[in-house]
Amino acid sequence: MVTSAAPSVAPRASLARRLFATVDIASLVCFRVLFGLLMFIEVWRDLPEIADVYIEPEFHFTFHGLAWVRPLPGDGMYVVFGVLGLAALCVTIGLCYRAAAPVFFLGISYVFLLEQGVYLNHIYLIALISFLMIFVPAHRAGSVDAWLRPRLHDPTAPAWALWLVRAQIGIPYFYAGLAKLNPDWLRGEPMRMWLRERDDLPLVGPLLREWWAPYFFSYGGLVFDLLVVPALLWRRTRAWAFALALCFHLINTAVFSIGIFPWVMMAATTIFFEPDWPRRLRNRAAALVGAPPWPAPLPAAPPARLRRSQRALLTGLGVYVAWQLLFPLRHWLYPGDVAWTEEGHKFAWRMKLRDKDGYVRFYATDPERGETWKIETRGRLTGWQREEMSGRPEMILQFAHYLADDLRRRGHPAIEIRAVALVALNGRAPQMLIDPTVDLARVEPSLRPSPWILHDLAD
Template identity: 45%
Template sequence: MNQPDEPAMKDAHPSTPWWRRLWEPCDIGSVVFFRIAFAGVMLWHVGLFLSRDWVTFYFTDSPHHLSYFGFEWVRPMSGERMQQVFYLMGLAAIGVGLGWFYRLSAIVLFVTYTYTFLAEAGLFQNHYYMMSLLAFLLILIPAHRSFSVDATVVPERASQFIPNWCRWVLMFMVALPYVYGGIAKLNGDWLQAMPVGFWISYKSDLPVIGPYLTQRWMAWALSYAGLIFDLSIVPLLLWKKTRWFAYIAATLFHLMNAMLFDIDVFPWMMILLTTIYFSADWPRKLLRRPLPATDSVPTAATTLGQRAVLGVVALFVVCQLVFPLRHWVYPGDPSWTEEGHQFAWRMMLRNKNVFIRFYATDVAKGETGEIPVDRMLNALQLRELVVSPDQIVATARLFAEMARQAGIEQVEIRAVVLVSLNGRKPQLMIDPELDLLTVDRTWGHQPWIVPLTEPLRAEPWDVPTDQWPAELGIELPEVTVTN
């Protein structure tokens, strides 16, 4: 991956085994820029949550929270403690950016950020997941050897060089959403310009381009442009002759995404972090600050501790290569079942319109009431709940616990869930007669999810959701008690 003009490659023999090249030194400049840019993005993230009072709204004031399977034990703190977690995260981001108490700052940044990420599954975004992974990697990478407070205070630990693997693993991490995002787009819906047509039509009020966003040809053009971009951008970035063209294309792509979609820091983060594909010494060349004549390229000697760190990184890489592919072992379309959808870089692949009603039945009295779910969860939680059978099951347990606290000893929770995927005719996702308390959350396949049978339509289904049950002949449960 390194270019011939980089220090790490000047003395490298073409036949050098790749595993030895992992330890060959390269200029630290691009990794230092990556460290500072990522810390700035994290600080921006903290600022958004604090300035817009999202910490209070999503964590403190919200009485209920969605959880990830296996991490149900991670819960938000009460009162002002969540605010303090974000302040601590911000201080840690400053520490990483300045290279001040770097290792401690990187650990604190990873722990605080990942804690907030896991504490509310309703906030899931692929780039939030990516930020957690990058924060973890920076713990292992000695990105503070140069242009840092630590390097100034302890000059004997300073260096203008860093092992190749540090830069390469960051390149790998930046490549993941591009490559896996492209692979995920190789499905029937995307190849028929769905759901891009939905997403862009919501921005029809934009000046100049707005009227074009409602036209079908624009959906086709953007669908295939996005597919080609995701599949080709990493190879183009790796090849020196096309790198500048690829970076400009990536910048324009992310600027367009920032204009069309509400994905906060992600476009700007990718514009900054994709610079890791340029030569390792590009910041030095840009600033016209060549290495001091006294600096020499160090040897590639390694210690047992360094090899242990690289072993952790290797395990990390293998997991990141394999885990996003797990949806292939599940039957059905993951955009419908959501099995294997999260943490797999499956971005912008589904538009789900949903009709959903929850019902609680007091078994002893034989009374049934509708659960006012829209008054119990906030908008982001509802958005995640209605598309995910797993979250529906998890939330049913929450409703059952609330019913028991209200004095109902034996309760059954059922749901009528009608879903229109990418403009299809709506169909049931769950058997309305199924007591959701009889099924468990699991990594395995959930056979109770009704398979997708409706084909993609030439014209999207356009009936208001409140009319779906009558239109489809679905009879809602009789409500015998009101809230």
């Protein structure tokens, strides 16, 4: 029995030990610089929107269980963004990195959780990468910290750090492709609708009107998302995959307004090259001008045995990666089409899959007085908040509770709140999203399936 078990155990142990071998740190340093610089640009671009998103709205849509996360009063949010910008610069140059990385993670997570109405997958990804950068020792070279403290300098990094970043970048690609395997996407929607709105673009506008354009973008995006990571990991196809990734994200930048996300992904894709690629590139440039080469480090071999701390680290990494792999699949636990119900949509890399157009009207009923009236949302919500809420049942429920609490304070203790939400999904005819007979003031927010959401989605 011992003899038969030995071969199956050895490969697992060998893989675990290889994660603690060292690799050239150059690619992690390059990733740190690019990521930090892009984060500074993102913070700078967001400055004009601080008042509109975080200060002026009377009401903020929070995430489930996080209603206590609120914007700072006065000019506090400007201070938060100022700290975020400073932390991003410190990450870029590697100054006080061990403090700057967690500060940026906490700051960007705080901003991300303040308003559900501006949820974006790329901000969620940035928060996750920021979390990983706390543990990745990307400051051991090419940093002010290493220059000020020579004993900190190390031209190598553990292999687990490199593969952890690769996994975090690869997971959104794969799940984005998996999510595209749905009937709407395969029939060219909502891509067809979006391309029609952009057919006035110079040069490419006429092409976007062609019958084949929605299918080219839809099926091209599906294949790209599913295959780009395996192609980047295989050395023979890596250069072609990287060139295709650049084209893909540059086209997204030109055709769609999706902010800094394409640039983050282009920078992140470099992490799939060999760990020493920046060193080799720099040495080639140095050779052209006769400068001395940047000597390559000598990577350390895997340890003979894992220490207890190393095994604990592997356990933590395994739990984190397993969560990232399983959590995006939770929408299968809910009935109905996730694009319609929104249950399990967020944090699942379901990017650019649905287009919703509709409206929601709220009605209050005071059974003690026998009165029913329409509630005006203007002045309580901004235009972009109303637009985002109209197709999202969780946000409708949250605002209904806010209205009920407000009316109870105004002398209506038995108030009932109902909503009429008429929504069109991906070009379909408008239909009812939630049951208009349900008193939403009595519905408790829950992670369980919501029976008050109407699931019969017409074709």
